Amino acid sequence: MHPEFVGILLNNSTYRRISSGRIGTESLSNYEEAAAIYGLVPCFFTIRHISLETGEVTGFMPKRPYGYTRVRIPIPRAIHMRAIYSHRRERSQIEDLIQRGFFVYNGRTRYGKDAIHRMLEQDPEVTPALPHTVKATAASIRTMLHEYGDLVLKPCSGSVGVGIMRLRSSPPGSLLTYSRSSPSAKGWRTVKLAAGNLHPLIFQRIRRAPFLAQERIPLAEYKGRPFDIRVTVQRGGSGAWEVAGMFAKTSPPRTFVSNIAQGGSAYQVPYILQNSLPDLPVPLMMKRITEFSLHIARVLSLFIPYAADFGLDIGITADGKLYFIECNGCDQRYGFLEAGMEEAWRTAYRNPMAFARYLYDHQAWPDY
DSSP states (O other): OOOOEEEEEOOHHHHHTGGGTOOOSOOHHHHHHHHHHTTOEEEEEOGGGEETTTTEEEEEEEOSSSSEEEEEEEOOSEEEEOSOOOSHHHHHHHHHHHHTTOEEETOOOOOOHHHHHHHHHTOTTTGGGSOOEEEOOHHHHHHHHHHHSEEEEEETTOOTTTTOEEEEEETTEEEEEEEOSSSOTTOEEEEEEOTTOOOHHHHHHHHHSOEEEEEOOOBOEETTEEEEEEEEEEEOTTSSEEEEEEEEEEOOTTOOOOOGGGTOEEEEHHHHHHHHOTTSOHHHHHHHHHHHHHHHHHHHHHHSTTOOEEEEEEEEBTTOOEEEEEEESSOOTTHHHHTTOHHHHHHHHHHHHHHHHHHHHHSSOOOO
């Protein structure tokens, strides 16, 4: 009888680094430790290593006392997606696996921001917490700027804050904050625009790819820097959604983007709340953020089959109102380490392995 394997589907760059031991931000050892807890053996591979014809996969497995060995094994019945595949051929392969009865959880990890917004608009409880958002055109940008005075222009399919811009009124004209570098942490600049004018860069970017124009939420600030909360919501050993942890992200000086990859800083949420919103009870706020995030995950899972892992960005205003900002389908977990939250970091790896155990034991996707 074969061991119960759990597949970890990685992107190509992470997979190539396994033999060197320099993995980057992903922690394979956390997967190994968590899998062992639930009686599973992890195997790391990419989509190109799977053969549906033979029913086998080639990948790396842990080798005792340390390191990895290349193996060829039956395709694991449960596969945790940790890669972003946007090409039609790769997505078709994932669909083929699912159709053949494999549990590929997080089968899709890249969601358009516009699509996510439309999903959440269907729920009356979430709608009041959504910033006004429209497709970015020259006309809609001018209209939104007149209505709100402060906008975020973001690519529908962007990640870690790349390509995002801020446009705000500054009579008699406006100010545009943007970056041409990638990652953008050191390349930010702000330019003045005459009344009614849009910078050529805006036209260039919205012609090249779909963009959204979104009302900028007046986020609460810590030491003069706006912050939001990254909440990691996952399916765990019960099959139900649970919060693995959360941390606060502040933007670097002279910018408005809080992504850690863009130079943002990570803090523990109670500390940030105590020091930025002292009139609001911290336990109550933590509970509200948790319940709000769980509700969003449940709503999204109605539209996204086989979802099991979301990184939600939740905004808070100075008076304590919560807003949904963004959803990440391939959550970058290293922010927990930046915030000194090692246990939450490990939990974010443990839950997917616990969910694999659930899938093996129940042989069915949870219906809640």
